[in-house]
Amino acid sequence: MEDDRDVREANEAFYQAFRDRDLAAMQELWAKDIEVSCVHPGWDVVFGREEVLDSWRRILANPGSPRLMASAVRVQRSAGIAVVTCHEGEAGTVPGIVATNVFVREHGRWRMLSHHAGPLASSPVRPPAETRVLN
Amino acid sequence: MEDDRDVREANEAFYQAFRDRDLAAMQELWAKDIEVSCVHPGWDVVFGREEVLDSWRRILANPGSPRLMASAVRVQRSAGIAVVTCHEGEAGTVPGIVATNVFVREHGRWRMLSHHAGPLASSPVRPPAETRVLN
Numbered sequence: 167m168e169d170d171r172d173v174r175e176a177n178e179a180f181y182q183a184f185r186d187r188d189l190a191a192m193q194e195l196w197a198k199d200i201e202v203s204c205v206h207p208g209w210d211v212v213f214g215r216e217e218v219l220d221s222w223r224r225i226l227a228n229p230g231s232p233r234l235m236a237s238a239v240r241v242q243r244s245a246g247i248a249v250v251t252c253h254e255g256e257a258g259t260v261p262g263i264v265a266t267n268v269f270v271r272e273h274g275r276w277r278m279l280s281h282h283a284g285p286l287a288s289s290p291v292r293p294p295a296e297t298r299v300l301n
Numbered sequence: 302m303e304d305d306r307d308v309r310e311a312n313e314a315f316y317q318a319f320r321d322r323d324l325a326a327m328q329e330l331w332a333k334d335i336e337v338s339c340v341h342p343g344w345d346v347v348f349g350r351e352e353v354l355d356s357w358r359r360i361l362a363n364p365g366s367p368r369l370m371a372s373a374v375r376v377q378r379s380a381g382i383a384v385v386t387c388h389e390g391e392a393g394t395v396p397g398i399v400a401t402n403v404f405v406r407e408h409g410r411w412r413m414l415s416h417h418a419g420p421l422a423s424s425p426v427r428p429p430a431e432t433r434v435l436n
Contacts, residue, residue, distance in 0.1 A: 201377040203386050205399055208422040211386040213375055240348055242336040242414065247382045249403060249415045251338050251346040264340055266417040268403055270379060279377065280384045282401040284419025287343040 170241040173248040176269050176276035177236060181254075185233040187226040193219055197270055197277040205282040207263055232256050234263070246271040254283060262286055305376040308383040311404050311411035312371060316389075320368040322361040328354055332405055332412040340417040342398055367391050369398070381406040389418060397421055 176195070183191035196202050196215060204218040205211050212221045225231050236252040238261070243249075248269040255261030268280035311330070318326035331337050331350060339353040340346050347356045360366050371387040373396070378384070383404040390396030403415035 200379045203375070203377060203384060203401065205386070205401060205417075205419070208420060209399075210421060211373075211375070211399055211401075213386065238346075240338070240346070242338060244335045244381075244405060244414075246380070247405060247414075249338060251340070251348065251415075264344075264346060266338065266340060266346075266401065266403075266415055268384060268401075268415070270382060279379075279382075280386075280401055280403070282340075282417040282419070284340070284417070285343060286345060 170243065170248075173241050173243055173250060173269060173276060174239060176248075176278070177239060177250045177252065177267055180267065180278060180281070181234055181236045184226070184231075185235075187231075189219075189223055189226055192222050192226070195278055197272055197279050199272055200270060200279060202278065203280050205284070207283050207285055236265075237261055248276060253286065305378065305383075308376050308378055308385060308404060308411055309374060311383075311413075312374060312385045312387065312402055315402065315413060315416070316369055316371045319361070320370075324354075324358055324361055327357050327361070330413055332407055332414050334407055335405060335414060337413065338415050340419070342418050342420055371400075372396055383411060388421065 179195055202215050202218050203211055203213050212218050233256055234254040235257055239252040241250055250267040252265055253261035254263035254265050263283050264286045265283040269276040270279040314330055337350050337353050338346055338348050347353050368391055369389040370392055371389060374387040376385055385402040387400055388396035389398035389400050398418050399421045400418040404411040405414040
C-alpha cells in the first residue's frame, strides 16, 4: 500500500481540486504531453486537453455540482502508468458513481490521462473494498 | 491514424472476442503481468485477472449478452500505454454505451489493463466522431 502513496495522492489531488472548485489545480494535474479524454457520468467522451478543461471549467462554475469524495480506492501500477478505480460520492452518502482514473508519469509527476465516471447500479452494490489487501 | 493501427487492432480484437463468445481470446488479450480492472455498465469494479475473466466467462455464456461493435474509436498513446475511447452498440442500432479501454505494452503486444463501460445519456448524443481527424 505504501508503494502506491504517490498515485493515491495524485488521485486525491484530483478530487480535492474538484471539491475546491480549483480550476488552476485541475489544469495542472491533467497531462500535457499526451492527448487526454474524460467521460462524465452519462456524457459522451470529451476528447483533448482544451475540451476536457473547458468541461471542468463549466462543472466547477456550477454551484449545483457535487463535492465528491473518493472511496474504495484501488491502484494498478506499472512503469509510467497507473490506473485507479474508486467510488465517488458526497460526504455522508452512499457513493453512486464508479470511476476509473488513468495516470501517466510526466516530467517526474503523475498526471491524469483519462477519467471515466459512470453510475453505480443502486443495488446490489458490493461493500467498499478498501479493507481488502490488494496491493 | 496509420500509427494507431496496432492499438485499434487490439481494441477490435476485444470486441471480436466478445461477439464470438471466445473466452480463450479474452484470456489472451487481458494483461498478465499487471493487475487489471473492469467496470461493466452499472456494475461495481471487478478487480484482478481471475475475477475479471470470471465476469467475462459469465457474460459470454449468457445468450442474452449483446454482440457489441465499437464505433467512434479514438486513440491516445504514449510509450507503452494506449487509451481507446469508443461507443458500443449492436449492429444497426444507436450505440448506448461509452467505453474507455486502457492497453499496456506487454511482451511485444498490447494487452488490456482496464475496461470501463457505462451508459450514454439517450439525449443529446453527439454524432460519432470517427470522421474527425484527431490522431
